[in-house]
Amino acid sequence: MSAPLPRAFYSRPAIEVARALLGTVLVHGTTSGRIVETEAYLGREDRAAHSWRGMTPRTRVLFGESGHAYVYLIYGMYECLNVVAEGVGSPGCVLIRAVEPLEGIPRMRRRRPGARGIEDLANGPGKLTLALGITRRHNGADFTRGPLTIHAPQRQEPVQIAVSPRIGIRHCADWPLRFFIEGNRYVSR
């Protein structure tokens, strides 16, 4: 496997990082998946972002160095994985919404007994964290070091990127900040 993507990859505006992450490979232990769906969250001007009110104990890592993980609990039940973008003091980030399972599929199935097929294993923010075994313990983890890493694709295939409004938010509900690989079977419903 190639080296993890360097810090510079993440030190760009959240929207750019969200697009660039499509097609890259998220790795945790023996499991991995290709990122096929992301959402950008901007910061102070974006009321849908956790960081829009400024720094709190929870959102501390969003204001730190880029290339780290922001993992939080949602609806008392599920964890969501974000990649911190931009730079110190600029809390833009990217929510990973879906991955296409690559390695460790039997293990993922065990972690997600309810899933019907491969398509349902990680096609949503809460599902992918379960499938890959990502929890709040990974909050603040450095993607350039592990145990969570992100890698460039082996072969850079041309991907057609589609754009839509973000899912499941009330504020800024019409901003076109969701990005996904057009026609991919592993994108969330």
Added chain:
DNA sequence: CAATAGATCATCT
């Protein structure tokens, strides 16, 4: 098929 309810808790008001 679409719509809805219920699970469940850290975080912030």
Added chain:
DNA sequence: GATGATCTATTGC
């Protein structure tokens, strides 16, 4: 004390 960047099961057409 209310809310939420979700998922699943169940109900109703």
